[in-house]
Amino acid sequence: MQVGLKIWRYDSTTGERALREYELDAPEEATLLDCLDLVKDRQDGTLAYRKSCRMMICGSCGMRMDGAAVLACKTRMYDISQAGHVPVISAMGNLPIVKDLVVDMEPFWAKFKAIKPWLEPGYDQPEVNEEHVITQERMNVIHKESLCINCGCCVSECNSMESDPEFLGPQALAKGMRFVGDPRDAATVERLDAYSSEHGIWDCTRCYFCNERCPKGVDPRDAIAKLGAEAMAAGIDDDMGAKHANWFVTSAKTTGWLRETELVPKTQGVVSSIKQMKFAMGLAKKGKVPPPIPPHVAEGVKESRALFDLVKEQGRDGALGIVQGERALSRLEHEHGADGGHGSRDQADITPGEEPTRKRGTD
Ligand code: SF4
Ligand code: SF4
Ligand code: FES
Numbered sequence: 001m002q003v004g005l006k007i008w009r010y011d012s013t014t015g016e017r018a019l020r021e022y023e024l025d026a027p028e029e030a031t032l033l034d035c036l037d038l039v040k041d042r043q044d045g046t047l048a049y050r051k052s053c054r055m056m057i058c059g060s061c062g063m064r065m066d067g068a069a070v071l072a073c074k075t076r077m078y079d080i081s082q083a084g085h086v087p088v089i090s091a092m093g094n095l096p097i098v099k100d101l102v103v104d105m106e107p108f109w110a111k112f113k114a115i116k117p118w119l120e121p122g123y124d125q126p127e128v129n130e131e132h133v134i135t136q137e138r139m140n141v142i143h144k145e146s147l148c149i150n151c152g153c154c155v156s157e158c159n160s161m162e163s164d165p166e167f168l169g170p171q172a173l174a175k176g177m178r179f180v181g182d183p184r185d186a187a188t189v190e191r192l193d194a195y196s197s198e199h200g201i202w203d204c205t206r207c208y209f210c211n212e213r214c215p216k217g218v219d220p221r222d223a224i225a226k227l228g229a230e231a232m233a234a235g236i237d238d239d240m241g242a243k244h245a246n247w248f249v250t251s252a253k254t255t256g257w258l259r260e261t262e263l264v265p266k267t268q269g270v271v272s273s274i275k276q277m278k279f280a281m282g283l284a285k286k287g288k289v290p291p292p293i294p295p296h297v298a299e300g301v302k303e304s305r306a307l308f309d310l311v312k313e314q315g316r317d318g319a320l321g322i323v324q325g326e327r328a329l330s331r332l333e334h335e336h337g338a339d340g341g342h343g344s345r346d347q348a349d350i351t352p353g354e355e356p357t358r359k360r361g362t363d
Contacts, residue, residue: 001028003035003077004086007047010097020044021086026077032089033061033072036101049101056215059151063101064090069153071215092156094165107165108152111172115195119179122186134183140327141319142181145174145223147216154210154220166199170210170220173201177223180230181319192231201227202241222326226319233318243267253308256298261289 005022024038033051040047052058054073061072065087080087095103126132154170161167168176176195179185195201201224210220232242247266251259264280265273283289290296298304311317316324 001026001030001078001081003030003081005035005039006086006088007039007100008088008090009047009100010091012096012098019088026081028078030077031073032063032065032070032075032077035077036072036089047101048099057149059149062092062151062153062156064092064156069093069156069213071151071153074215092152094155094158094161094169095152103152105152108150108155108169108171111168112150112175115168115172115176115179116187116191117175117179119182119185120187123184132184137320138181138183140323141226142178144218145178145181148174148178148218149216151215153213153215154218157209157213159205159207159209160203164199164203167203168195168200170204170214170224173204173227174218174220174223177227177319180227188230189234189236192227192234192236195227196231196236196239196242200239201231202239219326222322226322229322230318240267249308252304255295256301256304257296259295 003024003026005024006019007022008017009020010017022039022043024035024043026035026038030038031054033054036047036049037051040049049063049072050060051073052060056071056074059071062069063072064070065075067088067090069092089101091097091101092103095105095107098104123132148171150171152171154174155161158167158169161169173195176191180188180191180195185191204221204224206221208221211222214220228242228245231237232245237243237246244263244267247263248258250266251257251262261280264276280289311321
């Protein structure tokens, strides 16, 4: 097949940048990485990119195609070639470019190290010749997080990192959840405390681009939600983001809807609220602020309160609740719900370790 590629070339020593176009003849099964190899072998030996395993294991070949992060060795070129499209290939975002498609991964590894990616000892050692057995339910909490290959595709697309380079980011936080969720780790509270501080969990904007672009189904945003839930279950809720989330719950439980007029004082405190009085008055003049007294109570508030009680009664606080929600949504998405025509599947019907197949990005 005929493949066209436009590649952003960059030389960090001279600052030169140019978009170069290449045309090549490639086998129909070729991936983007195979095509780059062909360009390098036959047309331009100076093209720089990273690779190693060629099979989505090592995480070396992250780059952008048409502005979205991909693993080059996972991206088949057949459909793109047949459509006559010439994709633009560039280096990953949010990391400094060294040359062409090679980025400096040092800031990435610094954050990885900062979350202490190892098990802190202190757990009961199993007897000699015995294994440490962990229940499937606990394993489900960190199953996805354990799939990470440290490719950086999520970091490349992270909105928060773009505005705050100090933000720990989706990869480091997903890795953090892998240890917080491990029942053998003896530093859960210290970890949650550290990850909840500035540039941590609550600085995520929930844009979900990391979930969309992760080539391994780690769903880093879901991992961050699990960390937030675990932090709140452990009483670590001083951050404004945690207070915000807490108010959502209290508000829904008491009146069945979100009382936005109270959101700022409950989240940011009295001083900040006073500073924002002028803005609030402007909203009130435009009829955007409902009278606080008597408080508006939703018609179905009993249902909202019953749901709150049910969640408490079932012990769904923390990450386990998020995992249950994810699995329920996956079953609905794949029509395994009660009226989906395929019969419903209980937790027990899912093979241990199995995650239902989920829709991913375009590759
Ligand atoms: S959801 Fe959060 S961590 Fe993920 S890309 Fe968006 S801002 Fe970054
Ligand atoms: S979470 Fe996904 S995208 Fe991010 S580094 Fe790990 S495997 Fe790559
Ligand atoms: S070359 Fe290893 S993941 Fe692509």
